Amino acid sequence: MSDTLIFAVSLGVTLLGLVLSWGVARRRGAASGMRGAALSLLPLAAALTGATEFFVNLAFSPVKWAGVAVAGLAVLLYVVSGAMLSRRAGRGTGPAAGTAAGTGGGAPAGRPREAREPAPRRAVERRQAAPALDDDMAEIEEILRNRGIR
Numbered sequence: 001m002s003d004t005l006i007f008a009v010s011l012g013v014t015l016l017g018l019v020l021s022w023g024v025a026r027r028r029g030a031a032s033g034m035r036g037a038a039l040s041l042l043p044l045a046a047a048l049t050g051a052t053e054f055f056v057n058l059a060f061s062p063v064k065w066a067g068v069a070v071a072g073l074a075v076l077l078y079v080v081s082g083a084m085l086s087r088r089a090g091r092g093t094g095p096a097a098g099t100a101a102g103t104g105g106g107a108p109a110g111r112p113r114e115a116r117e118p119a120p121r122r123a124v125e126r127r128q129a130a131p132a133l134d135d136d137m138a139e140i141e142e143i144l145r146n147r148g149i150r
Contacts, residue, residue, distance in 0.1 A: 010047035
């Protein structure tokens with residue numbers, strides 16, 4: 001695409017956006033209109049800086065799409081590794097925790113997984129251990145416990 005055509009399209013989109021922003025400003029207020037105007041100016045700014053040329057070339061180039069896919073894969077791997085590291089940090093494991101305990105490094109700290117209670121049972125015990133607010137509530141809780149509801 002030629003630079004003149006890209007500039008003309010960008011200018012047209014910007015002018016249309018500014019007209020719509022003026023209408024929004026009259027209906028919803030100045031803040032909404034200014035936000036619309038700011039977004040409307042972006043196509044013209046992209047054309048003037050040459051960013052539009054990049055996106056036009058990107059749309060028709062398989063090599064550039066491959067580059068975008070590789071960049072997306074890199075971001076995905078980075079995010080997944082961060083989640084894995086935060087999960088490992090939450091369990092109290094890591095290079096320092098494993099060597100300090102005298103294990104081979106990376107062993108979970110605390111009780112083994114088999115010895116842990118399932119989460120629903122712990123939640124029920126926590127609810128039962130909570131003190132009653134008054135005698136009436138204690139009586140109601142006792143009835144619920146006897147019927148297996150709580």
